[in-house]
Amino acid sequence: AQKVTQAQTEISVVEKEDVTLDCVYETRDTTYYLFWYKQPPSGELVFLIRRNSFDEQNEISGRYSWNFQKSTSSFNFTITASQVVDSAVYFCALLIYNQGGKLIFGQGTELSVKP
Amino acid sequence: DAEITQSPRHKITETGRQVTLACHQTWNHNNMFWYRQDLGHGLRLIHYSYGVQDTNKGEVSDGYSVSRSNTEDLPLTLESAASSQTSVYFCASSESSGFGRNTEAFFGQGTRLTVV
Numbered sequence: 001a002q003k004v005t006q007a008q009t010e011i012s013v014v015e016k017e018d019v020t021l022d023c024v025y026e027t028r029d030t031t032y033y034l035f036w037y038k039q040p041p042s043g044e045l046v047f048l049i050r051r052n053s054f055d056e057q058n059e060i061s062g063r064y065s066w067n068f069q070k071s072t073s074s075f076n077f078t079i080t081a082s083q084v085v086d087s088a089v090y091f092c093a094l095l096i097y098n099q100g101g102k103l104i105f106g107q108g109t110e111l112s113v114k115p
Numbered sequence: 116d117a118e119i120t121q122s123p124r125h126k127i128t129e130t131g132r133q134v135t136l137a138c139h140q141t142w143n144h145n146n147m148f149w150y151r152q153d154l155g156h157g158l159r160l161i162h163y164s165y166g167v168q169d170t171n172k173g174e175v176s177d178g179y180s181v182s183r184s185n186t187e188d189l190p191l192t193l194e195s196a197a198s199s200q201t202s203v204y205f206c207a208s209s210e211s212s213g214f215g216r217n218t219e220a221f222f223g224q225g226t227r228l229t230v231v
Contacts, residue, residue, distance in 0.1 A: 041116040105157035
């Protein structure tokens with residue numbers, strides 16, 4: 001069975017702190033994609049990143065970075081120097097190749113960045 | 116610009132009523148999905164479609180139905196609304212997930228449904 005676990009339900013940090021959101025996934029398939037989405041207080045889902053299972057290179061985009069490790073089935077997301085605008089619910093999701101684009105979501109992590 | 120829109124954005128209905136939530140996309144995507152979002156569960160798949168006249172059940176399909184008569188629309192119907200169906204509903208669309216092709220799903224703004 002495929003599953004995504006985000007063990008951190010809520011995280012609270014003070015502005016400028018670094019914060020890492022954990023994501024652990026389960027699948028026996030060898031070809032898959034991993035995603036992160038952001039859901040700000042306004043409620044929409046914002047795509048952040050997609051990674052395929054053959055690309056374990058870490059990625060950095062501004063203050064955001066992602067660490068993909070197949071050995072531990074993890075796809076963690078780090079925000080450096082957090083800002084109040086980063087306050088949101090973040091979802092990690094898994095998509096299995098050739099299963100028609102169905103996303104399997106984790107439970108979400110609510111990040112609160114306080115000034 | 117291509118987009119995906121849901122209507123209504125908010126709805127309150129009574130137990131036992133039939134409710135239909137609309138989803139319309141202009142991406143010309145074959146794949147369309149309905150998810151519900153509940154605290155502690157993330158988003159869970161209700162129904163999905165890979166093209167016109169194709170519909171499939173997802174993880175939490177009981178009490179819901181969909182129909183796909185054209186590429187652009189996938190309405191979600193609650194046959195007899197129950198309080199357990201109070202939730203936020205998201206529609207999404209994507210291209211076919213062939214490896215190397217863009218598999219990003221585009222989401223609508225969500226519909227907040229309250230069943231009283």
